[in-house]
Amino acid sequence: MRLVIVGGGSTYTPELIDGFIRLQDQLPIDDLVLVDTDRSRLELVGGMSRRMLARGGHPARITTTDDLVAGVADADAVLIQLRVGGQDAREQDESWPHEAGCIGQETTGPGGLAKALRTVPIVLRIADAVRRHAKPDAWIIDFTNPVGIVTRALLQAGHRAVGLCNVAIGFQRRFAAAAGVTPDRVRLGHVGLNHLTWERGVFVDGVDTLPAALDSRLDDLAEDVQLAPALLAQLGVIPSYYLRYYYAHDTVLHEQMHGSTRAEQVRAIEQELLGMYADSSIDTKPAILDKRGGAYYSEAAIELLMSIRGASDLPRVVDLRNDGVLPFLPDDHVVEVPARYVDGRFVAEPVAALPDDISGLVAAVAGYERLALDAAVEGGRDRVLRAMRAHPLVLQHDRAEKLTDLLMAVNAPFLEWA
Numbered sequence: 001m002r003l004v005i006v007g008g009g010s011t012y013t014p015e016l017i018d019g020f021i022r023l024q025d026q027l028p029i030d031d032l033v034l035v036d037t038d039r040s041r042l043e044l045v046g047g048m049s050r051r052m053l054a055r056g057g058h059p060a061r062i063t064t065t066d067d068l069v070a071g072v073a074d075a076d077a078v079l080i081q082l083r084v085g086g087q088d089a090r091e092q093d094e095s096w097p098h099e100a101g102c103i104g105q106e107t108t109g110p111g112g113l114a115k116a117l118r119t120v121p122i123v124l125r126i127a128d129a130v131r132r133h134a135k136p137d138a139w140i141i142d143f144t145n146p147v148g149i150v151t152r153a154l155l156q157a158g159h160r161a162v163g164l165c166n167v168a169i170g171f172q173r174r175f176a177a178a179a180g181v182t183p184d185r186v187r188l189g190h191v192g193l194n195h196l197t198w199e200r201g202v203f204v205d206g207v208d209t210l211p212a213a214l215d216s217r218l219d220d221l222a223e224d225v226q227l228a229p230a231l232l233a234q235l236g237v238i239p240s241y242y243l244r245y246y247y248a249h250d251t252v253l254h255e256q257m258h259g260s261t262r263a264e265q266v267r268a269i270e271q272e273l274l275g276m277y278a279d280s281s282i283d284t285k286p287a288i289l290d291k292r293g294g295a296y297y298s299e300a301a302i303e304l305l306m307s308i309r310g311a312s313d314l315p316r317v318v319d320l321r322n323d324g325v326l327p328f329l330p331d332d333h334v335v336e337v338p339a340r341y342v343d344g345r346f347v348a349e350p351v352a353a354l355p356d357d358i359s360g361l362v363a364a365v366a367g368y369e370r371l372a373l374d375a376a377v378e379g380g381r382d383r384v385l386r387a388m389r390a391h392p393l394v395l396q397h398d399r400a401e402k403l404t405d406l407l408m409a410v411n412a413p414f415l416e417w418a
Contacts, residue, residue, distance in 0.1 A: 001029050001305075002074055004075040005035065006071070008034025009041035011045070012081060012292065014052060015285065015289055021053065031061050034064045034071075035067075044278050047277065048277040052284065055283040068126060072134045077141060079140075080126060080143065087270065097111055097403060107195050107242075109245065113375075113391070116375075117407075117414070119144060120373065120376035121377075123142070124377075137344075141164055143165075149194075162346055163334065165194055166296050166297045167195070168197070170295050171188060171199055181205075188317065199238040214236065225243070273286060307341040308341055323348070326354070329363065368390040374387070384404050388407070
């Protein structure tokens with residue numbers, strides 16, 4: 001198998017390498033290609049990856065390149081993990097929305113819109129190169145945020161693509177540990193949009209353990225997602241931690257305005273990691289990488305690749321076309337639910353009807369996502385303003401005007417149409 005990682009210079013990459021080593025018997029990889037425009041980071045990460053593979057006895061050959069076309073040539077699968085603008089752009093996403101009284105977050109709210117505008121055109125260009133130069137049946141696996149919007153952009157353009165997030169696998173692993181069972185015995189009733197999901201069931205060997213967990217461990221479960229126990233008790237489900245930006249917006253905004261940004265924290269971690277990657281004596285994944293984010297990223301990616309290669313028929317939580325799964329959304333919208341790989345495509349598992357409070361929020365955010373994708377593809381201040389105003393965390397026209405001006409001023413270097 002020839003696997004290409006676009007954005008291979010990311011400090012995340014050794015997390016993937018660690019997973020490839022641990023699960024090499026389940027997912028054979030012959031050639032691993034790291035593609036990145038930042039040659040200095042690419043060489044550091046490439047060197048670290050080679051040492052890790054050698055120590056782990058993995059036979060894969062690693063190639064590093066800043067040539068996208070050469071990198072994706074003859075690929076069986078292409079994993080895209082980009083951050084256009086780097087941590088500097090992320091820090092801006094987490095800061096300027098505060099000037100209009102909104103949370104600053106890289107995937108949710110005004111910052112998420114900015115990230116979509118920067119990212120979608122770049123990913124579409126990468127996908128075009130994959131279409132022309134990779135194998136005809138190559139899959140694009142998108143781990144680039146905002147995953148739902150980016151994946152819809154890829155599917156709308158006719159690419160063979162699926163989106164991937166680590167939220168669901170993180171929940172699965174935590175529930176498995178609490179139950180004292182292996183993760184493969186746990187299935188989730190995971191539903192929603194990317195970074196707007198709820199766990200409606202936690203099935204251990206087919207038995208839903210969520211009602212008992214909410215009864216006996218309510219405080220712990222609420223603390224895990226930093227939300228009020230009373231909220232979880234009333235909903236009867238477990239929201240992802242991204243729902244905190246909606247259910248506790250003002251609390252989060254207060255915390256953000258009186259603390260450091262996540263980008264500042266990640267930047268410090270990345271600098272330490274890059275220093276370690278430069279040390280030729282280090283050949284195992286550093287423990288500090290766990291603080292970088294993306295927990296279980298490698299397992300999620302490997303499980304998905306195993307499904308595509310026919311090595312597993314278990315359902316995986318992915319981002320894919322709605323096609324009636326949530327009947328109140330258009331078929332071409334992208335939802336995040338468990339799906340199985342059948343006859344060359346992912347087929348979603350059936351989803352029971354959502355309660356009105358959840359379906360209403362999903363519908364509102366989905367409307368914003370469609371407008372955001374339109375703005376990202378077509379450009380123009382008017383489209384950005386419409387998307388901004390449609391977001392449930394914005395809504396007010398004057399606020400949307402101010403946020404749009406801030407977004408465009410800060411992101412002007414990345415907006416080709418501006």
